[in-house]
Amino acid sequence: MSEIKTEVTIKKGEEVTFTLPFAKTMAKKPNMEWFYNDKTIKTSEKMMSSITKLSASMTLRQVETVESGTYTCKLSNSVSMISVDFILTVRDKPSPPRGPAGVEWKTQDTLQLSWLIPDSDGGARVEEYIVERKEVDKKSWRQVVTSSQTTIEIRGLKKDSSYNFRVIARNSVGNSEPFLIDETFTAAKADIPKSLPGMPSVAVKDVTSRSVTLTWTPPSDTGGVHLLGYIIEKRISSSESWERVETVESSCRIFTVENLKEKSEYYFRVSAENEVGSGEAHMTEKVSLKTHAQVPSPPTAPLEIHPVGPHALTVEWGAPESDGGAPLEGYKIAVRDARRQMWMEVGRVTADVQRLKVQDLSEGHEYFVRIFAKNEVGFSDPLENEEPFKVVRPPDYIEENDEEKLRGETPSLSFSNTETLSSWMRESNMDADIQCYTKSSVLRRDEYFFRLWYYASKLFK
Numbered sequence: 392m393s394e395i396k397t398e399v400t401i402k403k404g405e406e407v408t409f410t411l412p413f414a415k416t417m418a419k420k421p422n423m424e425w426f427y428n429d430k431t432i433k434t435s436e437k438m439m440s441s442i443t444k445l446s447a448s449m450t451l452r453q454v455e456t457v458e459s460g461t462y463t464c465k466l467s468n469s470v471s472m473i474s475v476d477f478i479l480t481v482r483d484k485p486s487p488p489r490g491p492a493g494v495e496w497k498t499q500d501t502l503q504l505s506w507l508i509p510d511s512d513g514g515a516r517v518e519e520y521i522v523e524r525k526e527v528d529k530k531s532w533r534q535v536v537t538s539s540q541t542t543i544e545i546r547g548l549k550k551d552s553s554y555n556f557r558v559i560a561r562n563s564v565g566n567s568e569p570f571l572i573d574e575t576f577t578a579a580k581a582d583i584p585k586s587l588p589g590m591p592s593v594a595v596k597d598v599t600s601r602s603v604t605l606t607w608t609p610p611s612d613t614g615g616v617h618l619l620g621y622i623i624e625k626r627i628s629s630s631e632s633w634e635r636v637e638t639v640e641s642s643c644r645i646f647t648v649e650n651l652k653e654k655s656e657y658y659f660r661v662s663a664e665n666e667v668g669s670g671e672a673h674m675t676e677k678v679s680l681k682t683h684a685q686v687p688s689p690p691t692a693p694l695e696i697h698p699v700g701p702h703a704l705t706v707e708w709g710a711p712e713s714d715g716g717a718p719l720e721g722y723k724i725a726v727r728d729a730r731r732q733m734w735m736e737v738g739r740v741t742a743d744v745q746r747l748k749v750q751d752l753s754e755g756h757e758y759f760v761r762i763f764a765k766n767e768v769g770f771s772d773p774l775e776n777e778e779p780f781k782v783v784r785p786p787d788y789i790e791e792n793d794e795e796k797l798r799g800e801t802p803s804l805s806f807s808n809t810e811t812l813s814s815w816m817r818e819s820n821m822d823a824d825i826q827c828y829t830k831s832s833v834l835r836r837d838e839y840f841f842r843l844w845y846y847a848s849k850l851f852k
Contacts, residue, residue: 397476402564403456403483403513410448411464411475417444419468425449426463456481456514483513485560488520488541488570492556497544498616502576505542506558515562527553527575553577588614588663588670591621595659595675596645600684600717601767604647607661607673614665617641621661622669623648628656628677638664649718653767655680684716687764690745690774694762701754701784707746708762708774717766718742724749729757729779739765757781 401407423442425432432449434440440449447464462477486509493505509517519539523532535545535556548554554576557569589610597604609618618641624633625648636648641663651657656679662672691709698704711719719742726749727734737749752758757779764771818841821828830841 398478398480400480400482401454403481404453406450406452407454407479408448408450409462409464409477410446411466412446413444420444421447421466421468423447424465426465427458428460429463432462451479454479454481456483459514480514482515482562482564483511484565485509485513485515485517485562485567486511487568488558488560490570490572492570492572492574493542494572494574494576497613500548500550501544501546501617502548503542503544504556504558504572506570506572508541509560509567512560513562513564513567515564517560517562519561521559521561521566523557523559523569525555525557527555532557548576551577585616585665585667586612586614587667588612588618588665590671590673591661591663593659593661593673593675595678597647598678598681600653600681601651602647602649602718603651603657603659603678603680604645605659605661605675606645608644609641610663610670613663614667614670616665616667619664619666621663622672624660624662624672625651626658626660627652628658633660651680653680681716684766684768686769687711687715687719687766687771688713689772690722690762690764692774694760694774694776696760696776696780698783698785699748702752702782703748703750704752704758704780704782705746705748706760706762710742710745711764711771715766715768715771717768720765720767723763723765723770725761725763725773726752727759727761728753729759734759734761752782754782754784 399407399409420442423440425434425438425440432438432440437452438449439452441447447466449462449464451458459479459481462479463474464477465472465474467473488509489507491507493503495503497503504522506520519537520541520543521537522535522543522545524535524545525532536543545556555572556576557571559569560567589612591607591610593605593607595603596606605623607621620638620641621643622638623636623646625636626633637646639646648657648659656677658674658677660672660674662669664670688711690711693709695707696704697707706724708722721739721741722744723736723739724747725734725736740747749760758781759776759779761773761775763773818830819828
């Protein structure tokens with residue numbers, strides 16, 4: 392027989408046909424029997440079977456969920472017998488969510504509602520619950536919120552208005568019948584005393600050598616009123632005093648505390664605040680800042696270079712794959728004329744800039760470009776073009792429009808004044824019999840030039 396599909400999934404009420412195509416035309420039709428969960432099927436208008444010299448089949452009409460199971464076709468002749476199983480899954484809408492419903496007033500205009508999952512998911516996972524409300528004196532239902540959870544908060548209930556609620560379960564087949572909550576709820580009747588909010592639940596999400604990222608969930612008790620925000624504090628382990636870092640809005644659930652002292656240990660705490668005041672804070676365990684931060688990886692290729700005039704080009708690059716365990720601070724750009732050996736730093740940009748215009752180059756000259764990424768540890772290895780790039784006047788270049796076109800769109804740096812802007816600093820005076828000198832405390836990956844004056848005291852009188 393040919394390859395056949397033996398696992399079939401359909402929706403309730405649909406029609407399905409199980410077909411067994413033969414690999415070649417049979418000279419004589421074989422004997423055929425169909426079974427459902429090992430019980431013989433009697434054909435009817437709902438279950439019809441047929442057989443030809445080409446295939447055997449059975450069709451089920453208006454299939455119900457109870458008809459899910461294994462359907463077996465047995466074929467036989469005077470020589471042999473074979474059987475094939477078809478596994479049928481019939482999916483339906485879920486049954487309604489169930490009670491009893493849980494109801495709790497959180498504030499004067501906020502109600503927390505909960506319910507139980509349906510008895511049946513219809514053979515498909517319940518994807519979400521739809522909550523609807525209706526004012527008592529109106530006829531139409533209005534969707535309030537959807538949620539994958541069985542507990543939600545309904546906000547913005549109007550004072551002195553009465554409401555009914557219902558909940559609908561939805562799966563891939565469709566929506567269930569609604570579960571109607573019998574009780575009527577009136578916002579004005581909610582007697583909620585105001586108090587301080589409860590304690591949020593705080594966790595440490597990420598740690599670097601200079602920062603810690605905190606996440607939290609809201610307190611279950613808001614004190615009978617809406618939260619105004621959260622207060623974030625820090626304390627270095629060697630001190631007993633807390634320092635306020637920031638106050639964030641009530642919708643915020645994550646915050647990064649930056650500019651911490653490297654290799655130190657800190658405690659953090661977060662408290663919720665409402666109109667009454669701030670509640671009890673949740674404090675973290677001691678957090679040790681990471682000390683294994685390193686320089687970032689190089690900016691990612693390709694290093695794209697394009698001419699924008701006879702004396703300028705644009706350079707574009709990608710962010711490093713790794714920040715080295717410390718936040719990326721920016722990039723350093725260096726340029727070298729292919730005729731010279733000396734690299735000149737043309738400037739630095741912030742971490743959010745990855746496209747730059749380099750101006751005041753010499754037309755017809757070829758240049759190499761290097762891009763370094765920087766974090767608090769230092770500079771990465773550079774991303775560099777392998778072949779020199781020649782600065783040429785683009786065919787469609789219009790000089791008077793070039794500046795206007797790029798002005799304000801791309802940050803720019805000048806190459807021409809790099810050398811003259813670098814001032815020489817006197818490093819040391821030495822006796823004439825000294826023939827070597829060591830310079831200490833140089834910056835990693837920075838480039839230095841040195842010059843030596845003989846009889847300097849006479850030259851600089």
